[in-house]
Amino acid sequence: MTEPGATLAIESGACASARLDACMDEAATIRAAQSGDPEAFERLVRCYDQQVLRLAMNLLRNADDARDIYQETFLRVYRNLGSFRFDCNFSTWLYRIATNLCLDQLRKRKVRRTEPATVDTEEGELNRLETVPEARPAGDPQRAVLNRELRSGIEQALNGLTPRERLVFELRHYQGMRLREIGEALGSSEEAAKNCLFRATQKMRQALGDFL
């Protein structure tokens, strides 16, 4: 059982997939879920839901939005699982749904051009930057200030990326997906994903130059 308030150590896509392979045959589970077995569907959700939630949280930096994306992603999976024909990996299909939803949400935000500095949580208002774990929360105050500045810089740099650059960067850097998988999940080519990652890293490098 996880301690309340603890931050989950979430696995990368490859790791979760390996876990799934180890504990069950994914294709058999999907077929069982397709034929209406609720436990099989729940097993599928449990195998991938942490990755989906982390993806949404990292991209949207807002717990409510991340919850909406999580729910909508798995509801769409539930509704459309019958039409999944094993043409691609289940994880690719799932990521395609989740990333499209995140992309839509990011595009909406880009138009609004405003993002709240705080989020409403069950415990009250919380600064978004404080959702990011600190390397050394207590101790050296100078270090704590530096960490805050760094996180603020990263936040600004991420906001400077276009929605697609941010998505590709997130999938490669934080989710550990290969560019080929990213291209498949986004319905695009590996080359296009590579260009996108290249632009994103250039922008991040430029924006965070003071910290290097």
Add this chain to the structure above:
Amino acid sequence: MNCKDVRELIPLYLYGELSFDQEELVEQHLAGCAECGAERARCEKLTSLLAQGEAGVSAELLARCRRDLAAAIEKERGRRGFGIALRAFWSRWVVSPPMWVRPAGALAMLALGFFGARLLPEDSPVLGPLARSSPPPVVGKVRLVDTTGSGEVRVQYDEIRPRELRGSFQDERIRRLLLAAASDPTDPGVRVESIDLLKERTADAEVRRALLDALRTDENAAVRLKALEALRPFAQDAETRKSLAQVLLTDKHAGVRIAAVELLANVREPDVAGVLQQLLHQEEDQYIRQRSLKALAEMKASYGTF
């Protein structure tokens, strides 16, 4: 490979996303160039710093998401179960009922029609139109649509024999005939004329729906163009935008796609940016490509990626 090339490739090198040959060239260069080696160290530091940019996901949040999802799935299952039961009932008793039920069903329908007609008052909404001396036209085919000098609309149509009706736009029968003519499959000329007249009445939601249908589905490009022109004032409207996007991505006629891109290019909405980006992957017409690129640049949206 010079220093500039290598520095551009260092991030992809660190992600392990270069081809074998490229990686080999970068490593050879890095082995002999101190400045590029320093840049590599900076990029590695950037990668480690970015680890701090990862948002945490709390166990409570995950548990809450799972609870909410379980409730939503349960609701979805209930809805689906009711749908399945309804379909089973329909299929069992209405689509293919047992043989013994069929004569009884036919008799019941006959009796319902016979007694129902007697029970309804003559001026009821069901029987009223049948009893009136001047029934609304039942259109077989619309032959001609135009306006007279006095501002009346003239529609020629067939019932059993060709008939003519004159009246103002406010006349419900004229309105109905125009809407029917806008989708008359036999004569594109009549459809164009009807849409031309209907464009003055776009405040009417039914008229707008007819125009959207024509834009999306009419087989004649001139009709689709006319419908598109009539919808011009509604380019900001979400449904119209959706139809314009569909046309832009699927219409076979370049003229229609050009008209659609001209309209959409002035709409600053994120979904439009997405459509234009998608368009760049498939569009072969140079003008449309240039127009899309310009619009994306004006929106400050990127292009050439997806």
